[in-house]
Amino acid sequence: MxxxxxxxxxxxxxxxxxxxxxxxxxxxxxxxxNKRKKYRAPRGTSDYLPKRAAQLHYLDSQAAEIFERYGYRRIITPTFEDTDLFSRSIGESSDIVRKEMYTFNDKAGRSLTLRPEATAPVVRAYIEHKLHSEIKPVKLYYIGSMFRYERPQAGRYREFWQLGVEALGSPKPLIDAEVIVLLVDYLKSLALNDLVLHIGSMGDDKCRLPYTKKLRQELEPKAEAMCPDCQQRLKLNPLRVFDCKNKVCRAIIAEAPKITDNLCDECANHLVQVEKGIIGAGIKYQLDPTLVRGFDYYTRTTFEVRSPLLGAQSALGGGGRYDNLIAEYGGPATPAIGFALGMERVLLALEAEQVKLDIEISPDLFVAVVDNTDRPEAFRILTDLRRYGLAAEMDYMARSLRSQMKLADKLGSEFVIILGPDELKSGRVAIKNMATGAERKVSLDQIADSIKNLKSEPKGE
Ligand SMILES: [Zn+2]
Ligand SMILES: [Zn+2]
Structure with a gap:
């Protein structure tokens, strides 16, 4: 020892x-x-400066409101997990596990990975905390950044933000419909219109294997003409050939048998019921027999929402059913479905559709001073107003009164008060409406109430 x-x-x-x-x-x-070295954000990451951060926050708060209306509750899981949590769920053969994970050893030699997606962590938490004993389905949503070592391009980053939902516990097609309708309703609530919903099915244990065999038999004789990636896919997971963007491959794949024509009765019926639910919600969709999601764990329903305006990276979000995943992790057999949405992609789609998010933050009131010596008193009043619930601002750069008024205008302040010796002596001040120039005299202790009243007045002309 x-x-x-x-x-x-x-x-x-x-x-x-x-x-x-x-x-x-x-x-x-x-x-x-040292003096010359310029530090930059790591490749594939970006700073969300206040304007863009506010946009992201808007997507986040809008999601929270709508998801909660649909009965989903927020869950927060760690940013990193044991590496094999992901290799097991996403599949060893997937690009994410083979090339794109941020994996590192911690000081005790544990292999950890920055989460590339959130379904596996949510499922891990579901099992770890025995959420299966709660009311089913257990409906959860998450918002957070994910990490993938990919070639950065528009709409694809190494740290990117996702929001998503998971509904765990129900095998019924109507919960599929709910999750899909929620995704579309959320995007529409952001005033996005140019959206195409694709619906497909991956089948289940009963029908996927025979179909995969059939697909491989059909494509193997043509494999030489296909790209190296597809040749690899044919060996590891033939369904993935549908992801290929190569023209020659696509022509060959177009002739291949489709899974939607090869579903067992139960899977075919499930798909029909999901479609009925979506139609009932008044949402248009395209049945897409080639919609094969990149993760190994999907079963039956798959879906994706695309924005045709975004070109190559057109998928805003999507998901599917994963009835086997929880049992695979050692939890009780639990059917489940969820989606994930790329928040940067959504911002790109908003830009492409020229939707302006109404998220400008400007003060209600700017407190200006005539004399420098009045600043401490102005600060005291300012603090009172803020505590009362107003967004109020003053100058901290010893600007002249004229410059303070310019600043108030620049900040977009709705009202201004000017504190001078007369105002402080009489205890009365004029509240000036910056847009109309109209003034109203009030006593100092009634500024906040007056501004709240003025703000609720209908806007004239
Ligand atoms: Zn290919
Ligand atoms: Zn089936």
Whole structure:
């Protein structure tokens, strides 16, 4: 024990020393450059400056409102998980697991991965906390950033934001319809109109295997003409050939048998019932026999919403049913369905449709001062107004009164008060409407009430 400890300490000591000298060497070597070095956000990531952050927040709060209206409750899971949680659910053969995961060892040697998607973490939490003993279906939603090591391009980032829902516990087609209708209703609530909903089915254990066999038999003789990726797919997971964008492959695949023509009776009936639900909700869709989702865990219903305006990265979001995943993780057999939506894609679609989000943040009131010496008193009043619930602002740069008025205008403040010696002495101040120039005199302790009243008045002319 003692020996171990010494050794252990020696080890630490050595590492520490080495790190320190390496660090010093680095600093010395880089000293002249240090001032010039420009730090940038890592490739494929971006800063959400206030304007864009406000847009993202708008998508987030709108989602929370609508998802909760549909009975979904928020769940927050860790940003990283054990690596095999993902390799197991997403599938070893998928591009995500093979090439795109941010995997690292922590200091204790555990293999961890920044989440590339959130369904597996939600399912893990569902099992870990025995949520199956709660009222079913258990309806959850999440909002968070995900990580994939992909080639960055418009609408594709290495850290990107997703929101999504999972409904766990019901095998019935109407819950599929609910999840799909929720996705479409949410996008429509953002004033997006140019949307195409694709619906498909992946079949189940009973019918997918025979179909996969049939597909492989059909395509193998033509494999040489197909791209290397597809040749690989034919070996590992033939269904994935439907993801191929290669022209030659697409022509060959177009002739191949479709899963929707090869479903067992139960799966075919399930699909019909889902369609009925969607039609009942007044939503148009396209039945898409080639809609095969990228993850191994999907069964039966698959769906995707695309914006034709976005070109190659047209999918805004999608999902499907995953009836086997929870049992595969050692949980009780639990049918489930969910979707995930790419928030950056949604922002791109809003831009493409020229939808302006009404999220400008501007103060209700700007407190201007005549004399510098009145600033502490102005600050006191400002703080009172804020505590009362008004968005209020003042100048902290010792600007002249004229510049303060310009600033109030620039900030888009609706009202302004000017505090001068007269106002402070009489205890009365004029509230000026910046748009109309109209003024109203009130006592200092009634500013907040007056502004609340003025704001609720119908806007003239
Ligand atoms: Zn191909
Ligand atoms: Zn089936």
């Amino acid at each position: 003692h020996w171990n400890q010494i050794n252990f300490n020696n080890f630490i000591f050595t590492i520490y020393n080495c790190e320190r000298s390496e660090f010093n060497k680095y600093i010395m070597a880089n000293k002249p450059d």
